[in-house]
Amino acid sequence: MSATVVMLWLANIVLDTFGQLSFKAAAAGADLGEGLARWKAMARRPWIWSGIACYVGEFLVWLAFLSLVPLSEGVLLGSINIVAVMIAGRLLFAEKLSPMRTFGILLIAAGVAVVGIGG
Amino acid sequence: MRRFYLVGFLVLVCFDTFAQICFKLTANHAMPPEANLAWVLRVLASPWVYCAIACYIGAFVTWMTLLEHAPIGPAFAASHLEVVSVMVLSVVLFNERIGTPQWIGSALIIAGIVCLAISETDGDPPPAPH
Numbered sequence: 001m002s003a004t005v006v007m008l009w010l011a012n013i014v015l016d017t018f019g020q021l022s023f024k025a026a027a028a029g030a031d032l033g034e035g036l037a038r039w040k041a042m043a044r045r046p047w048i049w050s051g052i053a054c055y056v057g058e059f060l061v062w063l064a065f066l067s068l069v070p071l072s073e074g075v076l077l078g079s080i081n082i083v084a085v086m087i088a089g090r091l092l093f094a095e096k097l098s099p100m101r102t103f104g105i106l107l108i109a110a111g112v113a114v115v116g117i118g119g
Numbered sequence: 120m121r122r123f124y125l126v127g128f129l130v131l132v133c134f135d136t137f138a139q140i141c142f143k144l145t146a147n148h149a150m151p152p153e154a155n156l157a158w159v160l161r162v163l164a165s166p167w168v169y170c171a172i173a174c175y176i177g178a179f180v181t182w183m184t185l186l187e188h189a190p191i192g193p194a195f196a197a198s199h200l201e202v203v204s205v206m207v208l209s210v211v212l213f214n215e216r217i218g219t220p221q222w223i224g225s226a227l228i229i230a231g232i233v234c235l236a237i238s239e240t241d242g243d244p245p246p247a248p249h
Contacts, residue, residue: 020195027184038187089190
């Protein structure tokens with residue numbers, strides 16, 4: 001892998017993880033109300049906008065990444081994002097990681113990796 | 120809460136899957152692929168690209184609704200069921216060939232989601248009613 005590919009890959013991990021955590025931060029909390037009121041409250045939080053900005057950035061990085069590596073390798077490397085989001089959720093939102101839950105997440109990450117390896 | 124997750128993830132996977140199918144139909148509609156304005160105009164002339172955008176918006180609304188309660192780690196992992204559903208539909212709709220590793224990977228993803236479903240039923244604090 002060239003340095004450019006590695007940089008794009010790291011950028012993808014960072015943007016995906018930060019974007020997902022932003023969405024969680026925007027959506028969390030029962031004090032937001034219901035229905036349209038909840039959406040208005042979320043729109044006033046900066047997190048939903050940082051999440052959307054990450055998505056746009058991720059889309060561009062992903063396109064650049066896929067112009068340099070085959071899609072299957074992209075899928076393979078994308079499985080790392082699942083583990084990154086799991087760890088970040090644990091650290092920042094104190095999400096419980098029971099053995100069963102951790103095993104399930106790792107199985108999914110392994111499955112996505114196998115799909116990529118065989119592509 | 121189990122019902123909330125079950126319905127929520129099914130709706131999410133449907134939106135995600137149909138978005139990808141619509142993108143494929145858009146790309147077929149806009150053949151041949153070219154890096155020029157004519158290709159962009161062919162894409163915009165396809166009804167499928169608007170279906171894809173509508174599915175993206177639907178998926179976003181569903182995702183933000185799920186995340187009110189769902190922990191991001193397991194939820195993000197479970198959303199990868201899309202990988203399996205898109206592959207199955209690509210075989211059915213587009214006659215794409217899927218190799219053994221893809222089927223093994225799909226089985227692992229489904230097994231992981233079953234584990235997450237089991238972990239959800241024993242343990243978590245009681246949810247807000249919906």
